[in-house]
Amino acid sequence: MVEKLHEYQGPIGILHTWRDLLRDKWEGWKEKRPRTLLELFQSLGLAERPENQKEDECPPEVDMEQYSHIFRKKTRSELVRISAAVMGIEFSYAAETAFVSPTLLNIGVDHQHMSLVWAVSPCIGFFVTPILGSLSDRCKLPLGRRRPFLIMLACGVFLGLILVPNGKLLGHWVEGDLAPGNNFWAIFFTVLGTVLLDFDADACQSPARAYLLDICVPEDHAKGLSTFTIMAGLGGCIGYLLGGIDWDSLKFGELMGGHVRAVFTLVTFLFIGCVTYTISSFKEMPLKLLQSNQTRILITAADEDIDVENKLTEYAPKSYGTLKDDVNENEIENNEPRLIPEHATFSHYLKTIVVMPKSIKLLCLTNLFCWMAHVCYSLYFTDYVGEAVFGGDPTALMGTEKKILYEQGVRFGSVGMAMYSLSCACYSSVIERLIKRFGAKRVYVGGLLFYSTGMFLMAITRHKFSVIFFSWAAGVMYSTMFTMPYLLIAHYHSTNTFADNVCGQEPDDQIRGLGTDVAVVSSMVFVAQFILSMCMGTIVSISGTTSAVVYTASFLAFCASIVASQIVYLDL
Secondary structure, X not given: XXXXXXXXXXXXXXXXXXXXXXXXXXHHHHHHOOOOHHHHHHHOOOOOOOHHHOOOOOOOOOOHHHXXXXXXXXXXXXXXXXXXXXXXXXXHHHHHHHHHHHHHHHOOOOHHXXXXXXXXXXXXXXXXXXXXXXXXXXXXXOOOOOHHHHHHHHHHHHHHHHHXXXXXXXXXXXXXXXXXXOOHHHHHHHHHHXXXXXXXXXXXXXXXHHHHHHHOOHHHHHHHHHHHHHHHHHHHHHHHHHHHOOHHHOHHHHHHOOHHHHHHHXXXXXXXXXXXXXXXXXXXXXXXXXXXXXXXXXXXXXXXXXXXXXXXXHHOOOOOOOOOOOOOXXXXXXXXXXXXXXXXXXXXXXXXXXXXXXXXXXHHHHXXXXXXXXXXXXXXXXXXXXXXXXXXXXXXXXXXXXXXXXXXXXXXXXXXXXXXXXXXXXXXHHHHHHHHHHOHHXXXXXXXHHHHXXXXXXXXXXXXXXXXXXXXXXXXXXXXXXXXXXXXXXXXXXXXXXXXXXXXXXXXXXXXXXXXXXXXXXXXXXXXXXXXXXXXXXXXXXXXXXXXXXXXXXXXXXXXXXXXXXXXXXXX
């Protein structure tokens, strides 16, 4: 026996203990593991369990003091921390827009197929992003409703940031010496990284924005969204400036293996730091606890003969359509608090993605025109500057005057895009005060008209000065479309209405989720990318000049301003 005890001491004994522990855990998991996709969603809290599987009793009492931050106004520094994730997202955007296209061309993808690569992510995102938003509204994980999806999508961005600059290296490593000159795996890994980076960076904004709106009280929504946009503008500005540094001439660039890898390495670390800073900021109240807490408030209000609606609004965080605001009278009389029944099924949430109130449809249409106008600028602007302003030719031979002029124009256009990101941050710092002074409608429509006018004047003048000066108009529009639609969505939900009662319309009776509506409106970026990737080349070819890109951006922004004038603004 003593010899047996000695046998399990030391490193060997520890290994035996770990082995036995892992074996027990494995056996336990096999017994309780989900055996179908539905059971997997139910175990994660993303799908409803059958009634006979639900717990009948109320969850144990929880110290609500740990969630006191949800009920108070936030300081500017706290809002900066909550919004830091979008700064990291914009770092990745800057690296994507600056280097993905040259990287694809470098490994043998021609322009025609490159357009198809850019169309893959929008096709996936348009259908998947609203579903992810719907799932986040119903997520019952202890971590909360939004942060699990923020973490999941951030992992996709991280993987994309790794694959894009290293796709060629990974491809050659897989191919080895078996197929010299074959770039299939290099193209595969790079395209996979591009799709992951593009889709996840776009989709990641929805849970990040919904997290901000959930954590903040309604009075902080305008301030929070303006802070969110400031961080986005600063992230884009710094990202473009990082790309403008000649890393090949520095020791760090040489150590990383070139300019592109140096930029992506820096962006990756910055992205991880920003997302970590956000998800570790404030706890979310889990959905199950949120439901239970609201039930107690409703029962207490009924016992004390207090107006239920005011009581719920004053003391409970907003559920944003995920709960059914009714309690059985017998339960109140018997003083038996339990979770508020959630009658909405997953199919009902999918229906809300298609069947929307008119107010949300108008926001979607406005955001679609806004993103189309912005994508014209962001994806094709440097090419416009290189050709139309500097008179260069991207197809000219290396070392020729036309090629040198084009490269100078591309670098100058990057400076213009850095100015647009900086102006976005500056305008976002005052947009809250502009809304209070002039009203949401004038700020929304005015910002879009300002961009439309700026792009039109830039296309007419074709001057270096106009490239820098009118790029500030792009920042105003980006700030506007980053703030106004989501401020209106939050206002619709916080007031539990989706229509203007003054016009004789009744409040919408759908059970709508904040995450779903934010994701639906945000998904318009995917539609915009898909449409432009299909038709912009044709537009430039027919017109014979890249100035058509800027004229198109001006026209689309003007269309957005017309639709924005019809949006329901309520009392904003």
